[in-house]
Amino acid sequence: MQLLAYCLAYPLLWFVSKLPFPVFYALSDLIYFLVYRVFGYRKATVRKNLALALPHKSEAERRVIEKEFFKHMCDMFMEMVKSMSISDEEMKRRFIFTNLELATEYEKRGKSIILMCAHYASWEWLMVMSNYITFESYAIYKKIGNRYFDSLVQKIRGRHNAKLIESKSSIGTMELHKKNGVKAFYGFASDQSPQLTKAKYWDTFMGIEVPVYTGAEMLAKRLDMNMLFVKVEKVKRGFYQATLVPLVEEPKKMPDYEITGMYLREVEKQILQKPEHYFWTHKRWKHIGKKRISSKKSTSTQF
Template sequence: MQLLAYILVYPLLWMVSILPFRLLYLISDGLSLLLYYIIGYRKKVVYSNLKLVLPNKTEKELKLIQKKFYKHLCDMFLEMAKTMTISEKELKKRFKVLNPEEFQRLESLNKSVLLMYGHYASWEWSVVLQNYINFKGFGVYKKLANKYFDKLVRDIRSKYNTQLISTKETISVINQNEIEGNKSITAFLSDQSPRLTKEVYWGTFMGIETPCFTGAERLAKKLDLTIAYLKVNKVKRGHYEAEIITLSENPKDFKDYELTDLFLREVEKQIYEAPEYYFWTHKRWKHNRETT
């Protein structure tokens, strides 16, 4: 069944990937209307999240943000498919790095870097970052159940020689690189809800107490790695700008969870500025400390 699903879907993805952008976004418009008005994909989850974290917005304002989000969601899905065949030149034009010299400065410190992301704007097109760095690039991802689609995602995201590693491999790969003296830049998407354990850190995100991932911070402190944030803004449809914001070159100087909180504050600032570009379909605030 996994292979059959792949055989049926792959040709569609490839055909989408070779479409001109103007036609691609016409399809995205139609798909967003279908998801929002007909299928209603996770509409209740999206609206509930928006209402929870943006309590000062009116119902009309929340509905408008919700509609804009579905349009952006479909854009992102089709842009991911477009990555299959897009040229390096085109991608660098559409995903601009505003301060690549900061990568060079961080590499000059001769320390590996942990680069934290939020599910904001576009994280898929950040695969082009490998063109701006000399260190080996790694991206942490959650392995897909379908092994054929998992390979496709790895191939797409590894297009510019960034190596994907699963969440289970992360610690061992980074540790081994440090033992061997191989400096690296590893990207973490760190703003979603972790599995609940007794040791989980309950931080504040968008004004709500919620469990938070702390893996990047813990690794940075243990191995004395630089930790930074990739701030990605959507300039207009199909065009993004990224900025590297260094959070700390000496993570051991910070108290526990302080760097995690700094990261969350950066994500929050972007959400408040343009909430429609955040990934609202996940149940990010599903856990309540008093009931767990």
């Protein structure tokens, strides 16, 4: 069944990826109409999240953000498909970095780097950074249930010199890299919600206390890596820019969870600036009011 689904979907996805951009985004507009107007995909979840995170906005203002978010979400999904065939040159034209010299500076320090980002604007096209750096490039991800689509995603990343590490094997892989002297950038998107049974630390996010992932911080301390945050902004439809923001150079010297807090504050600033570009369909605040199951003193690595 998995193979059948892949065989049926792949030709269509490939065809769509080859469409010229004007037609490509016209198709995205059609998908938006179906997803938002006809099927109302996760509309209730989005409205609830917006009301929780942006209580200072009026209901009318949140409706505008809601519609703009769904348009952006459809564009982003389509751009993931476009990654199947887009050239490196076109990707570089559409996704630029404002201060790549900072990446070069960090590479010269001789340590691997954890690159933290958010589910904001375009985290998929961020992989183009692999074409600018000399270190290897990895993204931590959750394996897709369909092994054929999972393989496709890995191939797409490979086209742009990026590799994937499944989250459950990331600790062992990164430790092995450290042992073998492999220098790399490791991308973490840590702004979503962990399972409550695995939550070891809670912090405020958009003014609400929630469980948070702390794996990036703990691995940086364990393996002595520097940390950067990448702020991605949508300039206009189909065009993005990213700015590298230093988080901390010596994580071991920082109190536990302080770096995670710094990261969350950076994400909040992005959301408050242009909330329509955040990924609102995820149930980020689903654990509000639930009892903590562990204290802040835990040092377990969570993703």
